[in-house]
Amino acid sequence: MPVVAESLITPQINAPHEWLGFGSSAVTEREQFERQDPFVFDLYQAYYSRYLKELYLRPTFDKAEQKLNDMASLAPNWDSYGAQPPNPEARVRAREILIVLQGLSLPPSAIVPSSEGGVAICFLESGRYADIECLNTGEILAVTYKGKDEPYVWDVDREDAAVRNAIERIRAHFAA
Amino acid sequence: MRLFATRLKEFVPTSPPKRPNRMLRNGRVEDQVFGDAENLYRRYSKEHWVGDTFVSAGFKFPRPSVNREKYSQPEDVVYSDDGKFTGWGVLEFRVENIPQRLVDGAGRPYLFFPWHTPEEDNYAHSEIWCESESQRGQHADPSSQTKKRFRTILSQHVRVRIAATM
Numbered sequence: 089m090p091v092v093a094e095s096l097i098t099p100q101i102n103a104p105h106e107w108l109g110f111g112s113s114a115v116t117e118r119e120q121f122e123r124q125d126p127f128v129f130d131l132y133q134a135y136y137s138r139y140l141k142e143l144y145l146r147p148t149f150d151k152a153e154q155k156l157n158d159m160a161s162l163a164p165n166w167d168s169y170g171a172q173p174p175n176p177e178a179r180v181r182a183r184e185i186l187i188v189l190q191g192l193s194l195p196p197s198a199i200v201p202s203s204e205g206g207v208a209i210c211f212l213e214s215g216r217y218a219d220i221e222c223l224n225t226g227e228i229l230a231v232t233y234k235g236k237d238e239p240y241v242w243d244v245d246r247e248d249a250a251v252r253n254a255i256e257r258i259r260a261h262f263a264a
Numbered sequence: 265m266r267l268f269a270t271r272l273k274e275f276v277p278t279s280p281p282k283r284p285n286r287m288l289r290n291g292r293v294e295d296q297v298f299g300d301a302e303n304l305y306r307r308y309s310k311e312h313w314v315g316d317t318f319v320s321a322g323f324k325f326p327r328p329s330v331n332r333e334k335y336s337q338p339e340d341v342v343y344s345d346d347g348k349f350t351g352w353g354v355l356e357f358r359v360e361n362i363p364q365r366l367v368d369g370a371g372r373p374y375l376f377f378p379w380h381t382p383e384e385d386n387y388a389h390s391e392i393w394c395e396s397e398s399q400r401g402q403h404a405d406p407s408s409q410t411k412k413r414f415r416t417i418l419s420q421h422v423r424v425r426i427a428a429t430m
Contacts, residue, residue: 167322168307168349169329198314200321204415208321210314217317221412229412231320239416241409 141193148195152186152209155199162201172205172224181222181246182207188251194259211258218258220244220251230254232261287340289387294380295334300360303425304330304378304390305341307352310428318355318422320415326403327391328418332380336388338425353428361421362392368410373397376414392418 122129162173174182182199186209189196197212206223218232228246233239244254306329312322331341338356342349359378367373379393394414396404406414 167309167324168352169324171324198311198319200311200314200319202321203312203324204321204411205324206321208319210319210321212315212317217314217319219319219321221321223408225408227408229408231412231416233416233420236420239413239420241412241416243409 138193142190145190145193145195149186149190152196152199153183156182156186156207159201159207166201167203169203171201171203174201174205174207174222175224177226178206178222178224181226181228182209185209185220185222185228185251185255188248188255192252192255192259194255211262213262216262216264218261220254220258228254230258232258281343283343283345283385284337284340286336287343287386287388289382289384292382292387294382296380298332298359298378298380299334300358302359303333303356304359304392305333305336305338305354305356305425306330306422307341307349308355308422308428309352309430313424313428318419320412320419323415323418325411325415326394326405330378330390330392331386331388332378332390334388336386340386340388342426351428351430353424354426355422356425357418357421357423361418363414363417365397366406366410366413368407370407372406374404374406374410375400 121132156179159174159179160176164170164172166173186196186199189209194211196209198210200208200210202208202221202223204221204223205225206221208219208221211218216232216234218230220228220230222228226246228244228251229241230244231239231241242254244250308318308322312319333356338354341354342352362376362378364377365373365375373396375395375397377393378390380390383389394404394406395402396406
């Protein structure tokens with residue numbers, strides 16, 4: 089599990105659990121808490137909701153992380169057409185993107201090695217597709233399309249803001 | 265004798281199947297005439313199918329290899345003397361599915377087309393070539409963005425011909 093993701097989760101775990109899961113008496117405590125400080129209560133609720141979401145998505149991200157680790161052992165020509173395995177740089181980029189995705193609670197549908205040399209993080213929902221491809225050259229490319237429509241491809245800068253922007257664009261593509 | 269015959273049935277042939285004659289070049293020359301409806305075949309593994317979508321990461325650039333329908337059967341793509349392609353699947357797309365012309369962000373047009381590149385043991389072997397419209401006759405190296413557009417458009421049109429098991 090990525091370090092940053094851990095630090096996001098940890099502070100959210102304890103506080104809500106102190107009053108959630110205590111049975112019927114806890115409900116009274118909860119009501120008291122809500123009355124005393126509605127702002128903090130809302131904050132706790134938001135944290136708890138996010139915690140649950142992350143707990144639910146965690147196996148997906150663990151699996152993606154494992155898949156990424158497995159790619160380190162791919163041999164040259166793994167695709168039978170001479171493809172190079174993803175190099176450490178491509179895998180590091182992909183890992184960084186997975187961390188951002190986890191923070192935004194947007195799990196990928198799949199993570200696969202690219203015949204172009206690199207790693208592709210893929211998203212698919214209701215006939216709409218998107219991916220972010222981290223190439224061995226250090227380049228990051230993203231694409232979105234629906235069905236057989238003309239794909240929209242763009243370069244993604246390595247900076248965190250650019251990656252977040254690309255992810256938001258992908259999210260908007262699926263929300264459209 | 266009956267016992268011998270029974271025992272004999274327990275053995276299975278282990279030698280690889282013989283390479284089909286149609287695959288051998290046998291002195292045949294290149295044939296650069298491709299019909300729009302001609303299918304092109306390529307190996308794939310299951311991981312490049314996400315749901316019902318073949319991902320563009322399953323294609324490489326430049327010059328992705330294919331076998332052309334005119335001189336081969338889909339199974340030829342997964343034929344090997346040592347069985348190394350066992351479990352691989354075969355996908356197909358038509359020549360007309362290749363994006364013929366793509367213009368990059370700087371306005372430079374690139375042309376894509378199939379080219380017959382026969383091998384001695386695989387006459388149907390072909391590649392998809394790319395040239396700059398302004399410099400015909402030379403392989404071009406478009407931007408990564410253009411390459412990805414090309415790979416994506418191709419991936420949008422593939423169909424499974426032989427399902428992969430790995």
